[in-house]
Amino acid sequence: MPETAPATVREHSVVYAPRIQDLLARETKVFRADARTVGVSDAHLMAEIVAARPVLSHERSVYKPAAGAEIPHDSATRTIRALGQDVTAALRTPPPPVRALAGPWPAAPTTYLRRWLFGSDPLPVSLLARRGVTRSDVLSRLVDRAVTTWPGSAGPDDTATALAGLIRGAADPLERQQAIAMYRRASATLCDGVAALAGNALWLLHATGRRPDDLTATLWETLRLLPPAWMLYRNGDDAGGGGTDGGGAYAGLHPEIRPGDNIALLPLLMHRHPDHWTDPLEFRPDRWAGVADPEKTPGFMPFGFDGARCWAKHLIVPLADRLLTVALAHGLAVRSPRQDAPVPLRSLLAVRFTASVGA
Template sequence: MSSTEHSQNQRSKKAESATDATVKNSESAAVRGTGGPGNPSARTRTHPRNRRTTVFAPRLQALLDEHTGKDLVRLEPDTIGIAGAELSDRVLAARRATETERPTFKPLHGRSISKAEAASVMRTVGRDVRAALDGPDPLPADTDLSGPWPITGHRFLRDLVLRDDPWRLRVLMSRLLEIDTKVTWTTIVTGAALPRRPRPGPHLTQLANLVAEAETYQDRRYAMGMYRRAAAPVCFTVSTLVANALWLGSPFDDSASDRAVLYEAMRLLPPSWNLLRNRSPEYPAVDDRIGPGDDILMLPLLTHRDPALWDAPDEFRPERWDALDPDDTPGYLPFGHVSERCWGRHLVMPLAELLLGHIRRTGLIVAPGQRTAEVPLLGLLGVRTVHVGHRDKVRRT
């Protein structure tokens, strides 16, 4: 694995290692329903979501059990976890993220990605997404989105956004590559070396044209890596977000807007549940509990469930967003800090609303027979599999 690939895994490895320190002797995960633990009244309600249990990976469950409501915890001798909204805001405002801390545009194949280049690539992806959404019928009324989620949504988005891009590029959207960087690297290297590379033209997405226009093997390899970096997170995030929303709240009250449902899903299951900031001289000045050698792991997973910030923090309540502005709500970080919002958020929400609205209009619900869903530690924070079907066809027990 290259040094660049190693740096790409730094955040997830730090999170995995740090959360391991919070796990007790038992490795069996506690379970937490959407109504919240210790809330018998929520459990006895008749809504189907209150009969479901979300099973977090043991390390995630340990974080929730032991540290919810705390503003700062020491996770390891050299790692501080921060979940307090006010402290999170001050730490994230202390300095901008470095190139190795950025979630998407870390150095690629040993080459730094400037902010100007990153912005240009995101504009390119944005044009491709808008072209897909502005098409004559991006999501026909008879489209069947039943099946296991998030993979069903991921495949639909891949075909919608990437359209007629060649398979050597579309395969880079595989969810398997989200976890295994070695397979990702091999796929990119092989694709860049294949003969008969695609020809530029309007039949390709603008992002694919960057690959087609690359002259050398090194440039093609870099362009394919950028294709993966830019397009895959959009498909991954949207499909995961919609799957989470379905699991947490389906079937939804008619009064709840699609956007409010999605905001609430991102509160309970933020796709990016941690943000790494490496040790830096600015941080001890923010709080004297932070040492000069401490790395910092911001924990939106905990901030989003802090009882000091949220009424009924473990309950799925889309209506809370009727009175809240997600861009100005303390401690709400689904797309990062206000100083460095994720560039992809304006792509994620329209696509997620498109899919969720179609699911609701076509009468799809979570299969009542599914009572548990696992949330693994690796990758985006989301339920592993949600079975979705038509109201009159899904299994009722």
């Protein structure tokens, strides 16, 4: 039987991919997921694992090496600041027509967000954020080559985003190649993450028949019950170089962990432990009422741990809040013909359904 999330108020359910269902069926907080991987959902052990060694560059989704070289810290910092500027600027502008959100989710909001946030960038830079391009290695390489010849000076009517400006302002070919990679990764990570969070929240509201009285609380409860970042992975060997032996760092922390084991940290499971949560499988946004800093809640890890938190965490909830506010104000609603919604095995946990605008 697939797990139901939340209570079956309209007999709606979430049907997880078999491997996720298998994880949800685990009763122990530390278990062997396969011959080389140990799954962990114990909050204290998770903290010890993260503290055992720094996260390696190749374990980061956005800041992993690009163009054959490490991403310098100052480049990473500039990327975060530029993305923050672009989100702030976009939120001050009218959003695209809401009818563009109709269709399959999370694909529809992903495309919508990329248009909203990065649609002002000139060709070919804007192609870096197109789903049809990012899903094709051949098209990605062609666009990358085109972007390398993008003019390096801005005119008086230039509307490029700050993130695109990092490409134009690159000092040398390597920095330019890395800026192109960072543009693609940062735009994809932000838009995909916000779309997944907003979609999961919209489905939970639909499934329970709740009114979204407090969208911010709704999003925090969605991050608890259906967190897009449902698993954090730590490699057990030194695949990234630098002399850090993940297996050696982890092996003494728990009897189940052997030298060389990979570690799967599972917020999806930790967020459902009854020792941290009352009625853990119930969708209850009211549990966040009056909580000043949700991330300090025990047993809650929506954006990772200190030292390895999601670089865009301060943008994701406000942007998802604004997206849902706009969508719901224009009558966007779930119109899926199914009574359940699939959640495939992907890096981001996202409910699949169809939405339409108006009655």
